Amino acid sequence: MKKLSISLLTLMMLFASCNNDENSNNEEPEVVVNENPATFKEIGSITIGGEAAAEITAYDEKTKKLFTVNNSGTNQIDVIDLTDPTKPTKIGKIDLTPYEGASNSVSIFDGKLAVALESTVNKQANGKVVVFNTTDYSLIKQITVGALPDMVTFSPDGKYIMTANEGEPNTDYSQDPNGTISIIEVANNYAVTTLDFASFSGQAATLKKDGFRISSFAKSFAQDVEPEYVTISDDSKTAWVTLQENNGVAKVDLVTKKITEIFPLGFKDFNTAENGIDVSDKDDKVAFTPWKVKGMFMPDAISQFSSNSTAYFVTANEGDAREYDAYTDIERMKDYTLDATVFPDAATLKLETNLGRLNLVADMGDKDGDGDLDEMVSFGARSFTIWNGTTGKIVYDSKNDLDKKSQDFGTYDDKRSDDKGAEPEAVVVAKMGNQNILFVGLERTDAFMTYDVTNPASPQYLQTVKTGDAPEGLLFIPASKSPTKRSLIVVSSEGDGVIKIYQPDLK
Template identity: 75%
Template sequence: MRNFGISLLAALFILTSCENDKGNENNQETEVNENVASFKEIGSITIGGEAAAEISAYDETTKRLFTVNNSGTNQIDVIDLTDPTNPVKLASISLTTYNGASNSVAVYEGKLAVALESTVNKQGNGKVVVFNTSDYSLIKEITVGALPDMITFSPDGKFIMTANEGEPNADYTVDPDGSVSIIEVNKDYAVTTLNFAGFASELTTLKTKGFRVSKKASSFAADIEPEYITISADSKTAWVTLQENNGVAKVDLASKKITSLFGLGYKDFNTAENGIDVSDKDGAIAFNPWKLKGLFMPDAIASYTVSGTPYFITANEGDAREYDGYADIARLKNLTLDATVFPNAATLKADASMGRLNLISTEGDTDTDGDLDELISFGARSFTIWNGNTGSLVFDSKNDLDKRSNDFGTYDDNRSDDKGSEPEAVVVAKMGNKNILFVGLERTDTVIVYDITNPSAPQYLQSIKTGDAPEGLLFVPASKSPNKRSLLVVSSEGDGKVKFFQPDLL
């Protein structure tokens, strides 16, 4: 029996989705009766090959979808979504003149913001370019930190934020500071870029909470690598994932200051409910407990509020540092284990056991004698709900994502030695009186849907087959959707497809 499944009655429950319709002059509500456990594919479009469809953003004013396309060109593809069952490519916005490659897009009321890493010098400052969604004319070009990897508007449209990853070059001789940029839209796009140097003195304490700084780091600020941002519904607070550092930063938008860093700790895989498949060579898919820990290392992040308490949700993908000049990943069979802690080391090193499991090679030598006393892997193979004020763990999905994928027939055993189903994306949507979570799994080509109205007891709703390697999830509420129906948009970088899903009406 799954430890947080859903009853048959709950699986079939029905919601009324009531949302404000900005287009209604009488400010009445648009009522859409939808079964949130019944999302089905209604349309699809292919815009290119691999890397063609990573992230998408929807503009309500023009009923257009804007999708990153880096499959061979450097552009944003524009898709007409007037009829989501028949999406049509309208145009492309070329980005070659801006000397940057697009990583992310966001839209707010007729403005399209694009995050561009420099193609002249990847370790140099990046850009945000803002276009008019109706005629694609340039509104503003803004300099931000190095390698802006994700961009978003605040819900009130007053701010644009970027997570500037600041990755090092291949030989690790140049490593720019990771940073976040805050752009004030109503102040002629004035920008404030914040780094993390002020938290260097807290490193010892942060390490006790699982926060991680590379052994190759030139400085604390340079080692921090912001990945993804979520902003609270009141546009006052942002949370930023620091993936390689196993942390999350909290940002106050009014003061434009980073107020806290949260270390996310470790996940213990040595329990039945956290059991995972660690080998791609054992001839089976078996989720068992192992003497192993994982760093959460989240990629995407989302947020919501329940009874006045803010929560953020992370997709715990995990990520290694792999460069010509430095790498922190190695298979267990190639590492030296402490003979006292692991008297069965020879057995563990077999390919059909833990031998092929990828570990963080620079972690786990607790007594600094040159061998591993703990085994630490990349990612938690889960989604987690955290308290937004304290950073404390409220709920972790344990091994449910891998097990649900296996039940659904999409689990890829070839990834068992790495990061399993590899949770990549998370999006929270308000549907009626329920908070619904969509989790994108990059390696099982699946979106799994949960009711997270109660943050401490999520309920599984549905599994959805997607394109190859879903990277970006976007939820369009019924009030903004082109057909006035809730719409889930899934952009998949493996096959360049954008797919559209809607729930059944009652």
């Protein structure tokens, strides 16, 4: 009888526990998984098309679906069942042609899919954010934003949708819309506030002195600024936006809906051993050598995290040129006249096996205005960088680690040496246990790398992982939201239209 009583009591306790779970707003218990972030391995893959088929992907935990931008001869969002990540299956699509826009980016919160659409009628006209239901793909709302929304994201609390509206000119520069940022209030019937950078024009000289770039062809400060990518703080009060072609980052107060600061990112000195770069695609070798060259950081993707109550943002320093019929700002080093005092070995430097092939920023470097180059400025920093989120000052730069580790991994593309090297494209910082883990996507070496950035001043390299061709989007799915209850990384590669899913081992 004693044993029976204990069994009944145990059953009653279990029954009560189940009832309590059912009455707890259907919230899932916190998933604590002891994973090793240095052991991500591919567990699943799906091809959804050819080039440009898999650019950016978002995940809906309610339906266990992926939603992926597909611009490979189509204009749609592909829907993929991720219930079993080892066997991802395409199960549907959302046709975007009725909305007169082509998708650039997607984001999801609480069963709502936000899609950023640039106008297919006139690329320089205002774009849209279109919001769909992730269950039945029905339209919820269309919102007008600025020209060419290149990236869209929900705030962590779901109250806001933000877009970075790049506002690129047309090919003859007869139309050059302002670059803008749009802030959409979800609960206020998707009311939108679109901000431009005209109020900062009076700071142009100071910003330029500190490394912010305004094109010599620019008609105005506001038109020249080109927002690229957005990240939002965990408390949903602050955003940081990369201004890629301008070599800067804007800080935005979401509560007041104002751009509060522009951080000019300055220059990286490649003339040190730890920053040495491979600069020629014609020398039949890979050698990371110091050169008397500077790099503009010009970041693409950005991600934020905090450590010891300090905010940080991390950038993928890809670099980007402006190439239009009316104006281009990229030119080979060999086509310049170099200042003889600064570069007494100019003839040697101009050899294609040395610096001759390196792409430089065309309208920079003539510091005294006498028609020759006093310094050489190139595109990108070939690195990731961690910056203080409050001051915009550098905390850590990865130097030439991405290129060197790509070479060690066997995927460094020497044919990109004259351009931007491994070309860091994407960055995502995620919490795994008590560690902050950084994932860096490398477009030209078809890989991502992981670093432990728990100490932002001293990141620790963990792993390099092979991806599809030209990884564009990195998506981290935490264990608490994952269909496997294990952390997942989803990599979308626009070169071959492949989506790959990776999972780490347990410790």
